[in-house]
Amino acid sequence: MALKSINGIGNALFHPLLARFGLPEAVLSANLHALTAVEGISKKTAAAIASFDCWEPILRQLKTMNETGIKMVTCLDHDYPRNLLHIYDRPAFLYVRGCLSPHDTPIALVGSRYASAYGKYTTERLSRELALRGITIVSGMARGIDSCAHRGALTAKGRTIAVLGSGLDVIYPPKNKKLFQEISENGAVISEYPPGTQPLAYQFPARNRIISGISHGVVVVEAGEKSGSLITARLAMEQGRDVFAIPGAIDSPASRGTNSLIKQGAKLIENVDDILEDILPQLERPPDFPPCHETQTASVSSTQDDLKGNTAPPGQIAQTIVKILAKKKMHADEIIDQTDLPTAEVLSNLITLELRGIVIQHPGNFFSLKK
Numbered sequence: 001m002a003l004k005s006i007n008g009i010g011n012a013l014f015h016p017l018l019a020r021f022g023l024p025e026a027v028l029s030a031n032l033h034a035l036t037a038v039e040g041i042s043k044k045t046a047a048a049i050a051s052f053d054c055w056e057p058i059l060r061q062l063k064t065m066n067e068t069g070i071k072m073v074t075c076l077d078h079d080y081p082r083n084l085l086h087i088y089d090r091p092a093f094l095y096v097r098g099c100l101s102p103h104d105t106p107i108a109l110v111g112s113r114y115a116s117a118y119g120k121y122t123t124e125r126l127s128r129e130l131a132l133r134g135i136t137i138v139s140g141m142a143r144g145i146d147s148c149a150h151r152g153a154l155t156a157k158g159r160t161i162a163v164l165g166s167g168l169d170v171i172y173p174p175k176n177k178k179l180f181q182e183i184s185e186n187g188a189v190i191s192e193y194p195p196g197t198q199p200l201a202y203q204f205p206a207r208n209r210i211i212s213g214i215s216h217g218v219v220v221v222e223a224g225e226k227s228g229s230l231i232t233a234r235l236a237m238e239q240g241r242d243v244f245a246i247p248g249a250i251d252s253p254a255s256r257g258t259n260s261l262i263k264q265g266a267k268l269i270e271n272v273d274d275i276l277e278d279i280l281p282q283l284e285r286p287p288d289f290p291p292c293h294e295t296q297t298a299s300v301s302s303t304q305d306d307l308k309g310n311t312a313p314p315g316q317i318a319q320t321i322v323k324i325l326a327k328k329k330m331h332a333d334e335i336i337d338q339t340d341l342p343t344a345e346v347l348s349n350l351i352t353l354e355l356r357g358i359v360i361q362h363p364g365n366f367f368s369l370k371k
Helices: 011-021 024-028 032-036 043-050 056-068 117-132 145-155 174-185 203-214 228-238 253-263 272-282 316-325 332-339 343-355
Strands: 071-074 093-098 106-110 136-139 160-163 187-191 217-220 242-245 359-362 366-369
Touching (some): 117 272, 160 174, 160 203, 217 228, 228 253, 242 253, 316 332, 316 359
Parallel strands (some): 217 242
Antiparallel strands (some): 093 187
């Protein structure tokens, strides 16, 4: 936190410094000659690093974090989102309320703050159905489409991640305080901005690169010609992510952005299968992930306690599901009840078993073994 607070040290310079010196404390204790030897570090920035002695704000931020339950996950930690590691200007660390999990298969749903009834309904339906398939819904907790995306996932008892453009102790918009709490209890609220940071306009486009960077793909539900969601879509394309768009009425201003995206090559979608058929083949992972665990970094507390329910060794959940489905075709809720394991773990394994051709999903969220 101290290193990142130094004027001139952005995400692009943070990582070369870390690569050269290993740990932030080693950077802060390095001499001017060693610092200026790092590409991109000017003499002015090197001098600011070598003379750093501004610990009071850092200590205040740590106090706020302890009081509000905010944790820090660094790019060296196990729980740092894997997809985010591969973007150019990835955050050196994230502030987190809740739990980031390696079980997550994230897809972003974004759109207009001034959503129509059609946009809100479509968002909640897609989000709910994706969550029932084990997908973690990512959005920005703004009014309109973003809020509907989070609520759809929560309705399905799924996981959801909100990325804020402010500090995690500054809930924006304020009326989403209850939603903020529900998301942090059923996923995570994250930000790259330290506690106390107000929601300034220029921070939201930067926030959008994290929404797209975390995700395997971005779904734009409803967006006008100048919607911030189009920035998210553009960033997603630059990051090599899939972009999907919901078509709208040709005379609706709220659909001009989405219809334009379709013209530019975004995939037109009508249901969750249109999304999953593109996303699932990209997922290369074993049937189970290990549960969240305590990292060795002192600044990150254990996430094990933040996961609700029991856990099981790698591979065991998938084997248990296969044994249960050997009896008969079952609804997802019945499978979850019989395993007595967290919903997200069971759904994540069901979707992976389906990808591997072991399990078939039937209408109504029923599953059976492939014969």
